[in-house]
Amino acid sequence: MKKNIAIIMGGYSSEREISIKSGNVVYQYLDKTKYNAYRIIISTEKWIYLDDDNEEFPIDKADFSAVLPDGKISFDCVFNAIHGTPGEDGLLQAYFELLNIPQTSCNHYQAALTFNKRDLLSTLKPYGVQCATSFHLNLGETIDEAAILDKVGLPCFVKANRAGSSYGISKVHKREDLSDAIANAFSEDSEVIIESFLDGTEVSVGVITYNNEITVLPITEIVTENDFFDYEAKYLGKSQEITPARISKIQEENVTKWAKYIYKTLGLKGYTRSEFIFIGNDPHLLEVNTTPGLTEESILPQQANAAGISLEQLFGSAVEEALR
Incomplete structure (x- = not known):
């Protein structure tokens, strides 16, 4: 029997529209022969299921269900595509944990910690992670x-x-x-x-659990036309994202080691994308994203593609890992 998958998108922050783009890509590529996919739009005003005719059905927050014309629908798993609050800061993770609904993102504590740059870096410094x-x-x-x-x-x-x-x-x-x-x-x-300011090569490192194994994806080098990797550089074509990164073998080994170490030390799961800047051969951590962008142009899907992982495989694996 096919599983019912709620793809949550939107959110309460400035990243709302970017999240909706990510969620729609997940909806497009999630294997419909294996899963019944439902787009769930979350905002401060309402939580709704949006069908293919753009008809809205309210979500009952008591048990995260929806009543459709042919009956009530509950969900076997939540695919989290919300960037920012409440999907990346632990709020929804805690909610789904209380409801005992599997989800593709990390647990609530890890989400809250990684979303708080100050607390994340303070937590990792004693483990030898270098930062600014x-x-x-x-x-x-x-x-x-x-x-x-x-x-x-x-x-x-x-x-x-x-x-x-x-x-x-x-x-x-x-x-x-x-x-x-x-x-x-x-x-x-x-x-x-x-x-x-750290003056060095900036890289983005995707670490995911794929087929039940922690996997470091090919590394992306960030080359921005602007003064730094700002909104225009990320979303309006003002940068080059070069995968695999043009870095030395020792740099690749070092950043791969630290990215995987951070993932395991923090007890992360699902998708993550960590940003580093090299000072010499030493990677300095900037931040860890636990619900990174998932459009075709986003960095993590680019890295998966370089590793020979299609979007269908990438998204399907996340669901299977959550259900596992």
Whole structure:
């Protein structure tokens, strides 16, 4: 009997439209001979099942079900394609864990930890993971620009601590631009992380559980036309994403080792994509994404393709791993 798969997309953050694109690609490629796929759109206003005629049916949050013309439908598994809150920060993971519904993403604690850049890097430092020097701010705190720049220097990156797709991020070259960059980051989140600039090759490393085995996908090198890998570079063609990356064998071995180590140490599952910058041969971690983009143009699907894994296989494996 075919399994009912809820593909959740949308969400409450600025990444909503990107998430819907990812979710629709999953819906397109998930094997319909094996699964009954349902598009579930989640927003602050409503949770709905959207059928192929764009007719909406409300989701009952008490048990995550929907009543359709031919009866009530429940779901055997949830395919999580939500970037940002509530699908990447642990909220929905905890909800589905309480309902005992299998899901393709990591568990709620790991999702909350990886979504919080400050806490993630602080957790991994004792394990030997290298990262940039950072300064942390909470909304309402006094901003001491001299103390910030004394610690991280210029240029530096000002980031919303809990946001993705480069929302709320700025590269600051001059002290007089720091205040506006902090305000921009606070427009996305109540926590801000300010990091020293790392001048080196940036790479993205996909680590997934595929056919019941932790698998490191071919590495992607990020070459941006802009000052950094910002929204335009990610989504509007202002960058090159080169897979496999043009890095040395020792660099490849080092970043592969650390990406897999982080995945195992944190107890992650499903898809992840970690971002690193090389200083010499040493990879420095920027962040870990646990619900990365899944469109045909997104980095993780590009990496899977380079590994000979089709989108149908990639998405089907995620469902089977969750059901397992």
